[in-house]
Amino acid sequence: SQKIEQNSEALNIQEGKTATLTCNYTNYSPAYLQWYRQDPGRGPVFLLLIRENEKEKRKERLKVTFDTTLKQSLFHITASQPADSATYLCALPLSGGSYIPTFGRGTSLIVHP
Amino acid sequence: EAQVTQNPRYLITVTGKKLTVTCSQNMNHEYMSWYRQDPGLGLRQIYYSMNVEVTDKGDVPEGYKVSRKEKRNFPLILESPSPNQTSLYFCASSGLGLAGAVGELFFGEGSRLTVL
Numbered sequence: 001s002q003k004i005e006q007n008s009e010a011l012n013i014q015e016g017k018t019a020t021l022t023c024n025y026t027n028y029s030p031a032y033l034q035w036y037r038q039d040p041g042r043g044p045v046f047l048l049l050i051r052e053n054e055k056e057k058r059k060e061r062l063k064v065t066f067d068t069t070l071k072q073s074l075f076h077i078t079a080s081q082p083a084d085s086a087t088y089l090c091a092l093p094l095s096g097g098s099y100i101p102t103f104g105r106g107t108s109l110i111v112h113p
Numbered sequence: 114e115a116q117v118t119q120n121p122r123y124l125i126t127v128t129g130k131k132l133t134v135t136c137s138q139n140m141n142h143e144y145m146s147w148y149r150q151d152p153g154l155g156l157r158q159i160y161y162s163m164n165v166e167v168t169d170k171g172d173v174p175e176g177y178k179v180s181r182k183e184k185r186n187f188p189l190i191l192e193s194p195s196p197n198q199t200s201l202y203f204c205a206s207s208g209l210g211l212a213g214a215v216g217e218l219f220f221g222e223g224s225r226l227t228v229l
Binding site: 100 | 148158172214215216220221
């Protein structure tokens with residue numbers, strides 16, 4: 001079945017390091033992929049969208065890559081800060097002809113001072 | 114300020130007592146959607162709407178109803194709530210891009226529902 005995989009284990013890193021989160025998907029090749037940040041008990045907040053014809057996208061300290069051959073997106077936060085601690089969700093359409101995103105379960109990032 | 118507003122934010126109710134969670138957006142978005150979020154299961158889509166009077170089931174629609182009579186409002190109705198509907202609910206909206214692609218989703222603050 002089609003699905004999205006994000007590491008369920010929390011990622012612990014030291015302040016100042018680069019955090020790298022992974023989003024893998026199976027079967028379908030999506031037209032785009034989105035990344036969101038979610039703080040506990042709050043609604044997700046959109047961060048970045050990358051399209052299938054884009055290899056990489058950047059926004060301030062954030063960088064997203066999209067490898068349609070590997071069916072994988074990597075989400076990087078450089079010079080991480082404790083305020084970056086949150087759960088990060090990827091979302092993408094999972095079926096042909098659909099442009100409605102399905103969410104992965106998210107990976108928790110904890111940045112230690 | 115662009116926002117999605119949900120009400121109530123917190124609700125405790127009893128099995129079988131009908132309730133409605135309201136959702137309103139002020140961005141003139143065509144697309145609106147309801148999700149529930151449970152520990153370990155992530156965000157699961159309940160229903161969505163591509164425009165006024167156009168609604169469709171998501172992944173977990175059982176026990177829920179929706180309506181889209183106006184573009185800005187998308188209420189979620191639980192006709193006969195049961196304890197397995199205890200969850201954190203989110204409403205979201207988005208404009209539609211080329212070929213009807215859903216763009217950046219704007220989420221409400223969430224509604225925490227407990228059904229006893």
